[in-house]
Amino acid sequence: MAKSVPKDDPRSVKVSVTFTAAVLAVEICTIGDVSVRMSRGSGDKWTGEAPIVPSPDEREFRLTFRAPSGTDFEVVVKARGKKLLESADTSDKSRFTIKETIVVPLAADA
16 A cells, blocks of 8 residues: 655645746756646646745755746745745756755744
8 A cells, every 4th residue: 555645744834836937848846855746827827836844954946847948937936925935037948947945934934
């Protein structure tokens, strides 16, 4: 029997990722070792959520997408209504990876 992972660990907080860009596909999105499943919404907006256990330690945020070179993009990562990351740039190749360091704070006001 496969081991199930509880979706709502009481220690975890919901972290949301919003990615806006005219892309062909989002290949992968992770925060540390947690995968964030991204879904295409309306227009050029992609969204995803994942339960993350808060920690004062830095974690790598990574999002890889496929799009024509020169595609403008914006990414926002939030937890408890607070922005952990806000970044906008232009991709320089057709398979582009955003890598940033974020911290999911232990307290809402941290």
